[in-house]
Amino acid sequence: MGIPPSRRKSKGSAAERELIHLFWDAGWTAHRIAGSGSSQRPSPDLIAGRSGRVLAIEVKATNDEKKYFPRLEIDELNEYATKTGVEAWVAVKFLRTPWWFLRTKELEQTPSSYVLTKKLCEEKGCPFERLAAIF
Amino acid sequence: MGIPPSRRKSKGSAAERELIHLFWDAGWTAHRIAGSGSSQRPSPDLIAGRSGRVLAIEVKATNDEKKYFPRLEIDELNEYATKTGVEAWVAVKFLRTPWWFLRTKELEQTPSSYVLTKKLCEEKGCPFERLAAIF
Numbered sequence: 001m002g003i004p005p006s007r008r009k010s011k012g013s014a015a016e017r018e019l020i021h022l023f024w025d026a027g028w029t030a031h032r033i034a035g036s037g038s039s040q041r042p043s044p045d046l047i048a049g050r051s052g053r054v055l056a057i058e059v060k061a062t063n064d065e066k067k068y069f070p071r072l073e074i075d076e077l078n079e080y081a082t083k084t085g086v087e088a089w090v091a092v093k094f095l096r097t098p099w100w101f102l103r104t105k106e107l108e109q110t111p112s113s114y115v116l117t118k119k120l121c122e123e124k125g126c127p128f129e130r131l132a133a134i135f
Numbered sequence: 136m137g138i139p140p141s142r143r144k145s146k147g148s149a150a151e152r153e154l155i156h157l158f159w160d161a162g163w164t165a166h167r168i169a170g171s172g173s174s175q176r177p178s179p180d181l182i183a184g185r186s187g188r189v190l191a192i193e194v195k196a197t198n199d200e201k202k203y204f205p206r207l208e209i210d211e212l213n214e215y216a217t218k219t220g221v222e223a224w225v226a227v228k229f230l231r232t233p234w235w236f237l238r239t240k241e242l243e244q245t246p247s248s249y250v251l252t253k254k255l256c257e258e259k260g261c262p263f264e265r266l267a268a269i270f
Contacts, residue, residue, distance in 0.1 A: 024176060029219045031178055034167035041159060043166055047182055052220030054189055084164045085187030 015061035015093055016045055022099070023048045026132040042076035047086075053134075054086040058104075061093040066117040074104050074114045089131075092116050100125035150196035150228055151180055157234070158183045161267040177211035182221075188269075189221040193239075196228040201252040209239050209249045224266075227251050235260035 016032055023030035030048040044056035058077050060067050069090065081088035081104075088104040100121035107114040151167055158165035165183040179191035193212050195202050204225065216223035216239075223239040235256035242249040 020176075027218075029176070029215055031176070031182075032169035033182075034169040041155075041164070041166070047166075047168075049189075049219035049221065051218075054184075054219065054221065080164055083162075083186075084184035084189065086184065086189065 012045075012059065012061065016059050018093075019046065019057075019059060019091055019099065022128055023132070026128075028132060042080040042083075044077055044080055044088075046091075050132075054084075055089050056081045056084065056086050057101075058090045059092075060090065060116075063095045065094065066115055067092055067094075068110075069107065069114040069116070071112055071114065074107065078104055090116060092121065094118050094121075097121075099128045101128065101131045102126065147180075147194065147196065151194050153228075154181065154192075154194060154226055154234065157263055158267070161263075163267060177215040177218075179212055179215055179223075181226075185267075189219075190224050191216045191219065191221050192236075193225045194227075195225065195251075198230045200229070201250055202227055202229075203245075204242065204249040204251070206247055206249065209242065213239055225251060227256065229253050229256075232256075234263045236263065236266045237261065 020030040020032070028048050028050040030046055032046055033043050035043065045059045046057040048055045048057060056077060058069065058073060060069070074090075077088050089101050090104060090107065092100050092102070094100075097118065102116060102121065102125050104114070106124050107116055108120060109115070155165040155167070163183050163185040165181055167181055168178050170178065180194045181192040183190045183192060191212060193204065193208060195204070212223050224236050225239060225242065227235050227237070229235070232253070237251060237256065237260050239249070241259050242251055243255060244250070
């Protein structure tokens with residue numbers, strides 16, 4: 001069953017818009033990449049930048065305690081980031097918590113997925129304010 | 136009279152897609168920015184990158200010998216590029232010529248616009264192969 005794709009998509013878009021506002025308010029630029037998720041090329045959800053530091057970001061919002069990323073999604077984000085020469089990050093919003101950011105290399109792995117749990121965020125994650133303050 | 140906005144837009148999109156393919160075929164990444172042209176934030180048409188060199192690009196295709204860019208469009212591209220710390224470029228395709236690239240600071244100016252002519256491209260422009268080969 002789960003959430004219908006249309007509702008999941010609108011929740012994802014709302015999360016991306018929220019994050020874009022956060023970045024601009026903190027003096028960064030941030031934009032959605034057109035066709036992310038449907039393009040045949042590896043595409044991040046967002047590109048954010050400030051003063052030469054550029055982040056390629058995959059964005060998730062969830063009501064659960066953990067979030068799975070399909071292996072291909074993260075592998076393609078890493079491929080995009082390596083080729084472009086920018087940083088690869090995931091941004092996750094769990095229910096009733098602020099945004100957490102984690103570099104893709106710090107995600108836990110299962111045979112078919114990457115996993116991000118609240119616990120891992122609390123141990124290794126970066127809150128927005130810290131991420132946005134580093135150049 | 137001029138070209139109806141819908142046809143102008145589809146010509147612009149086709150030009151952007153053509154350029155995106157060129158970049159990927161040359162080993163770069165390239166994507167359209169979502170909402171470019173309608174966003175309230177300064178947005179380039181394309182983001183292209185390779186090995187840490189990132190270009191913010193405004194794209195035009197025209198059947199004329201010169202192309203006008205509204206002042207605001209270029210000022211906002213410069214604002215985006217400066218804030219993000221990336222390079223600001225325009226890419227222009229005149230009828231029956233290959234793509235020309237020019238840094239925004241090399242555009243000619245009128246009181247209300249920036250202008251790019253075929254002649255200026257031949258004097259100061261960078262063809263795609265040269266642009267794509269520089270790191």
